[in-house]
Amino acid sequence: MLPVEEIYPSLVETLSNNSMALLQAPPGAGKSTWLPLQLIRDNHFKHIIMLEPRRLAARNIASYLAQCQNENVGQSIGLRIRQEKQVSPQTKLEIVTEGMLTRMLQNDPELTGIDLIIFDEFHERSIAADMALAFALETQSALREDLKILIMSATLDATHITEKLLSFDHICPVLTSEGRSFPINEVYIPLKDETRWLAQIPRIIKQALAEQTGSLLVFLPGQKEINFVARNLTDLDETVSVFSLFGEQNKHIQQQAIKPAEIGKRKVVLTTNVAETSLTISGIRIVIDSGKKRAAKFNLKTGVTELITSNISQSSAVQRAGRAGRIEAGIVYRLGSRQTFERRNTHDIPEVLSSDISNFVLEAKQWGANINELCLLDMPSSGQVVQAEKLLLMLEATDIKCKLTNTGQKILNFGTDIRLAHMLIKAEVLESSHPGISLLAVYLISLIESRVKTSDELSVALNSQMTNPHPVFKKQLTYWLSRLKLKPVHELALSHLNILLALAYPDRVAKKRGQGYLLANGAGADLSDNYWHDDEFIAIAQMGGAKGSRIFSATPCDMISLELALPHLFNEKEVCEFDEKAGRFIHENRIMLGAITVEAKQNHAGIDQRLRTSAWLDLIEKRGLDLFVENKEAEQLFIRMFLAAKFYPDQYCEINKDCLLASLDIWLAPYLTDIKKLEQLKKFNYYEALKNIFDWQMQSALDILLPFRIKVPSGSNVRINYQLDGPAKLAVRMQEVFGLANTPMLAQGKLPLLMELLSPAKRPLQLTQDLSTFWQGSYKEIQKEMKGRYPKHFWPDDPSTAQATNRVKSKM
Structure with a gap:
């Protein structure tokens, strides 16, 4: 019996009596497979939508459940992912990916005919999942009181989620399925040199194959690491086959990695976190966890999302280990010591707090709400919202009043990245005045989405794919040509390339500044060593690096043709700014594209109070407080x-x-x-x-709540020193707090106060956040020393009840 079967009756009853529930069940408990299938078999729900965060998991779950029904996918079990839809009037359980659920909600806010939404593997906390949950909660409250919501995961922060939902008046009971199908043993492998972790993986794989039986799953950050490890496993026994598994592969190659090993043989599957959740690979009983992942990190300053390698959380580690205990007892080899593991974050940081939220903001506008009006479990920062609003205005998705435009509606309906959707939509409009720009846009989006790297100069990279196309590029090109009903060409209108980049990345049009460039969004950028151009203006497609400011691919930009084609990006403004080097005000009329000056002419009119104040504000914004x-x-x-x-x-x-x-x-x-x-x-x-x-x-x-000064028992008002992170600090002579039994409270006890108790000469004697314990303990030692050093001062035996003073004994 699967663990989830034991709580099945309780879950059904809970959903019957409540609008939503949260299920915590370990990997392999049957929550993603047995549970939804049983719910439709028992006719508790007519039509269930189950959200899966990854396409690979969604496709495999749908396939497995259809097999359980002795059917093909598309009958009682449906599948809806990008570029693939298999549903029918007979469908009762539909497995969908995150973007698909958002589109379903936007197209039909009532979710007609659907009576249960399951959010599976919700611990991943992607923006799309948080957004879909917020929309679903509004649907439930305003339109569909009968709609049920079930949130599931093995490693959820249940307390945070239920408390936040309760603050929105949504009661969410928690059910927990204890135990797992099979036990998992843990082995920790300490590292002498953390920087050389990857070099250890092949050795650990060989060690595990020698020590254990069964096949092996290895978690690595990305394809680069997978290729390195594969190259170093060529000397394995002939009974062991090595496979790779990651998101960008085609279905056939993925299925080769997932299917069982041949009888008498073993397999090593090198994978990314694509196999972390809701995926069972037959024969796997060994997991090797590098403890690393490739994660998107958004740079608010440059507006660039960069993939970086980082440590996984404890919850992700539990998910990865769970792949080993799916079909029999398993073992996990964790890279690093147990102490290193225990120092990791308990849960992943929600994407909504660390990502570009432009698409989310646009979706919310179509939904008819502002971000701060939604039932979000975590609210993005105001800086993220401001950055998103600026970009959406440049993409013509919103107007000057931040309202959704017709173009914004088309961008959302296009179903791809909002930047690239804007480029394709506007290219079609510009086709009559710029022949060939629509086809160029198709080739460009295929190059960007395929992530094929051939040259930092985009025109060279495109020509390279025209003569010797990469298979991934060909696949994307075929898709877009078919979707937009266009035919391939032998020559591209590359003179329009800068216009297309400005349509997709208007915030990355840049002007030469010193050895680097100033972007239209106000951030600075540096050229990569391979980019040879020295043009005054460039249009940038790809940026990244440690600070998100390194230019990886771009093309020269003709500002005259750009302004003629895209006048909405340009504006003329009167500018007054203070030049610190020259020590004077500069007063000009400028044609601007965001933060970059395209053309400037001196303004000879006088500088009034308004202009001068504006100049000061610009200087403060540039220099900071x-x-x-x-x-x-x-x-x-x-x-x-x-x-x-x-x-x-x-x-x-x-x-x-x-x-x-x-x-x-x-x-x-x-x-x-x-x-x-x-x-x-x-x-x-x-x-x-x-x-x-x-x-x-x-x-x-x-x-x-947070006073600037605090009155101590001696009568003195002593200043508190606050810090952004950590306790506040109160430096005060010890005699002045005699009679104070406990440490004063700040913010009703929410902020600790660190008391630095000083000698009469104001030298530090003791640091404590617990004054009561100090008086009863180590004070005695300090008392002995101070009586000898400062005999004229008062050193009582019971300082907690003694009279405070800022004087010597003779003047008390």
Whole structure:
């Protein structure tokens, strides 16, 4: 009996009596296969949608469940993923990927005919899953009280999820399936040199094959590491076959990796986290976990999402180990010590907190809501929202009032990356004035999506694929030509390439600045060693590197033809800015594309108060608040406001440096009108301006919850030193806190206070966050020493009840 079978009656009853439920069950418990199939077999639901985060898992689950029904996929068991749809009027259980569920909700918010949505493997917390859940909760509340929602995973942060749902008035009971089908033994392999972890993998594979029976699954970050390991396994026994498994492979190759090994033989499957969840590979009883993954990291400054190699969380490690205990007792070899494992994050950081949310913001607009109005388990930062809104405006997806446009609607309906969708849609519009641009767009999107690297110069890369196409490029090209009903050509209109890149990546049009480039979004960029151009303007397709600022592929940009084709990207504005090197104001009329100046002419009119203030704001935004000198009180106020928003998000709006710099015109501009010189500006105390972001009631509450000073028993008002991360600090002479039995509380106990107790000469004696324990313990040792060193001062035997003083004994 599968573990999930034991709680099946309770689950059915819970869903019958509640609108939603959360199921925690270990890998191999049957939650992704047995459970949904049994729900339709018992006719508890007429039509179930089950969300799977990965296409490979979705396809294999659908295939397995169809086999259980003695049917083909598309009958009672359906499948709906990108470029593949197999459903029929007989379908009762539909396996879909995340984007598909979002489209279904957008097209039919009532989800007509569907009575249960299952969010499987929800611990991955992708943006699409969080978004679909938020939309589904609104559907349930406003349109479909009968709709049920089931959230499932082996490693969910159930407390966080249920508490957040409860804050939105959604009660979500938790059911837990204990135990697993088969036990899994854990082996930890410490590393002497963390940087050489990959070189250890082939040796560990050979060790595991020698020590264990059965086939083996190896988790690696990506294809590069898979290829390295495969090259170093050529000396294995002839009974052992090596396979690779990752998302970009075709179905046939993937199935070769998944199917059982031949009788009398073993297999080693080298995979990425594509095999981490909801996937059973026959014969696997050994897992080797590198503890690494390739994850998307969004750079808010450059607007670039870069794939980086990082450590996985403990929850991901549990999922990976679970692949070994699916069909028999298994073993997992973990790279690194147990201590290293225990220091990892418990759960993955939700994508919505660390990714580009432009598509999410656009989907929310079509849904008819702002991001902050949705039932989100974690809310993205205001900086992410601002960046997304700026990009959507440049993509013509929204208007100046941030409202969804017809183009934005078309972009969403296109069903691909919003940048590339905008490029294809506008290329069709421009075809009459720019012959060949539509076909060029198809070849360009095929090159970008296939990730085939041949040259940093895009025109060279395209020509290379025209003469010697890569198989992945050919596959993508065939798909797009068929979808858009176009025919292949032998020659491309490459003169339009910069226009297409500006349509897809308008924020990455760049102007030469020193040894690098200034992007239209205001960020800086550096050329890769292989990019040989020295053009004044370029259009960039791919960026990345450690700081997300290295240009990997681009093409020269003709700004005259670009402005004629895409006038919406350009605007003329009067600019006044302060040149620190020259020590003077510059007043010009400029044609701008975002942050880059295309053309500038001097403005001879006088500089008034409005222009001067605008120049100061631009300088502060560029330099940051560090431009101001001697502003310790203002800096402490900022930290207190930041902490207030952190501990009391329902009472205080989010405060951080990015927010402040993005809204200087609102909170700071009125205080700068009389400042005429840079030295005046640097000496300006912005304390009052910052304080007035909060209204009087909020300020009063702040002074109580997180006071600037605290009155100690001696009567002195001692300043507290706050920090963004970690406890606040109170440095005070020990005699002044005699009579204080316990450490004072900040933010109702939410922020610890570290007390630095000083000698009469204000030298540190003790650091403590627990004053009561200190008085009863190590104080005795300090008392003995201080009586000898400072005999004129008061050193009582019971400091917790003694009289506080800031004087010597004779004057008490």
